[in-house]
Amino acid sequence: MASRNSQKASFVIMIAVGLIFAFLSGTMPQGLGIVAFVFSVIALAAAILAMSMRYYSYLFGPMLRMKGGSVVLDASDAFYLSQNGNAVIVRGDDAVYATSFIKVPVYSSATEMSDEQSYNFANLFSRIVSLSKTPIRITSQLYSINKDDYLARINTRLAEAENKYSILQAQKGAKKPDLDRIKGEVTMWHNMLDSVSKANSQALEVYAQVTVSGGTEDEALNLIALKTDEISSGISAALGVSASVVSGTEALVLLEPEYMIPPTTTTELMRYAQAEKGM
Amino acid sequence: MDERTILYLALSVLIAVITMISAAKFGIIGIAIAIISAVAIGIMLLLAFADFIIFPLFTKALNITIIPSKDYMIPKSQDAVIKYSNGIYYATGYLTANIYNYVFAQEQVQEESAALAQAPGKWEKAMMNIHFPFRYSVIAAAEEIQRYREELEAKRGLLEFQYSRETQGSNPNTMGLETMQRQMNVIQARIDRIGEGEKPVNSMMYIESTAVGISEKEALDKLTSQLNDLSTVFNIFDLSINRVIGRELYRLHNINYRVPTLSELESEFGVQK
Incomplete structure (x- = not known):
């Protein structure tokens, strides 16, 4: 909400600057064409900046502090794990966000299903997406097994x-x-x-992700625990599976690329690919 | 385009129009002001309708990279998020995977049932053809049923009014009438489905893939190849697939750590109902 307010404030300021210089340019006498030109350019620059505030307001502050061509939006870690390991914490400008991941174990295969069973299964899955009025992310992830x-x-x-x-x-x-x-x-x-x-060994995982915000970390963690219970019960009831919270390093596989594609496993694969190319 | 973007665009263009009109009395300088104003209007329209073209041009021209958080980097081409860890470059890219076209082209419940029955089999076939890490995500939130129904009824009412006005005209446009009739059928089908107990859902779908390389270029090249493969494989689902370039990349990267609220989703991406 704070970023939305700053976006509005920046937009209003830019529009005001643009309008002032546009009117000043219009009121210039004919002999001061050059001054009118400069005022017009300032007004137009303000108008373009105002328009770009719609989507890029988050970039303006960091761009003013830019060093060596790098715009740093956040120099800290993107997230950290909560102490109990059940949630990922992100600190926003005006709130703390807690996100949890719920594993959805699916053992059915379409090859063993009749058309009707297949339709019912897909229907059940589509029911999950209407479980909650707050947005949930349902993700199917294929990742390299950590060897x-x-x-x-x-x-x-x-x-x-x-x-x-x-x-x-x-x-x-x-x-x-x-x-x-x-x-x-x-x-x-x-x-x-x-x-x-x-061997490039891979695993497929389906999980639901939900986020809540709170004024403090404790509040956010309490709320996410309740929300996670609600969503996992809904998934368990809809699909007839036992949905469980993903915690600790298991959650990192769903977040960080080096856990999704483990380094040693990858290096070995790359070494073999290189050797095969050489042959 | 949402109402907020229309407001931003209207006020910004207004300034350019004022400078253009007031330039008339300045002779040659006035012509220069008018030309610059026209260019500015063009840039504003691009920012509103196709910022994914103008933003990468801007970052490439100024050689700007964006650091969204520690260890991550968005290169000036604005087409991937790169992480360097343990001597390996991890490049992550995104594809939109909207079923938007599908819903509007074939809002036939029977055809949809057949598509739904085939979906699990098609999904398994797709998985068997993918040999690299990826994520397929659906972000969804249930809609307030009463509000959604009222919105649909209002839309249907407007279309009915336009349709009757068109038919009463001296020279009715057959193509336009057919389109309106089709849109009314789509809305009616949706109202009927709500009546049958189906919940309306706001949703957004996208595909994410990560490639590795010992250099940034290698990782980016592999990522492009992986995303092309995914586009081919997921074509069987009749999706509208496009590579995400520009500001949405940063937003999608953040979704991994925090699912946005519905208003953020509507404002940044334009969710589908």
Whole structure:
């Protein structure tokens, strides 16, 4: 609301400036054409700025403070997780916003449905969108499964096996069967790393997102808890599933790109894509 | 275009018109003022109707990037939100996915039922053809039924009046009459559906995808390719798909952290009913 008010105030000021200079330009005597021209340009610039206030008022203040071609709208983190991990908090100019995510587990597949079942299922889903008079976002997200920890474990085992092999190789009395066994282990970890890294494993998640505002963080958190209960009960009743609140790092998968596409998993995939291109 | 934009445009254009009229007495300088005023009116109209063209031109010309929050950046092309993390660039882009055209072209309940029955199967087929991360989002809020019904009845009344005036004229426009008849049928179908217990909904739909790259350019190129693939795949749903460029990008990015209120949605995006 504060931003809406500042938008209106900026618009009114610009229109006032524009009108004043437009009238001044009109009242200039014929001999002062140059002055009229300058006044007209100022009036027109004010008119264009007034029009751009409709959609871009949020940019004007930061643009005046711009450094090196970067307009900084907000230098802080976009959000932070609440202490209980059940909500995401965003601080606005005049309110605190709490957002929660509700997981909608859907296990049905259209391939097992008759036309009528399929129609009923789609109808049930369309009913979810009319659950609340406050806007809710229903999202279906396809994301990369995080294999970072798994890959790290395989890499550790591979390094251990390679280390064992080089130590054994350096020993004078090392037996060939022992060497072959360790070499086999190294090959096994290499193959496992290859197969796990190459596969682009993905998961599909459906979730509902709802936001409420409050004067303080506590108020917003209390309100979001109530709203989340209302929405998750509605979803559970409509679809016959058990909708649950997404919390902690699980919520980050729905928010941050590096959780949606985990770095190590991605780097490995990119490495293989690059290698394949090279071949 | 909403009422607020019309008000902003009318008052801004008024200033340009005043300068244009008052320029008449200044001879050559007056002509220059009139030309500049005409250009200014053109810019204002572009800002009102197609700001997605003018805003990226402005940011490209001045080489401006926007930092919406820590670690994020909107490049001067205004077509993606980029995050640099762990040595990787993540570029996120958006597509509109409006069913607006569909609703108006075929407001036939029977056809809609058939489309609804096919939807889950089509959705699964689409998912099988996508091999990169993306989100399909619907933001929806139920409408106050009584208010919505009254709005529809008012619209129907206006159309009926226009229709009867057109038919009573000496040379009625057949094409115009057909269009009005179709619009009246659409409104009647909606009123009937509310009578059958269906809830009217304000909604907005969009698709979001993220691509990774070891350089900003690579991530942006991959993103463009992913968004093109998504446009192709989602074509089966008869959606109106366009890449989001300009100010809406920043607004859509923020939705991930905070769902806007209905008035914000109407003001910034123009929701569908």
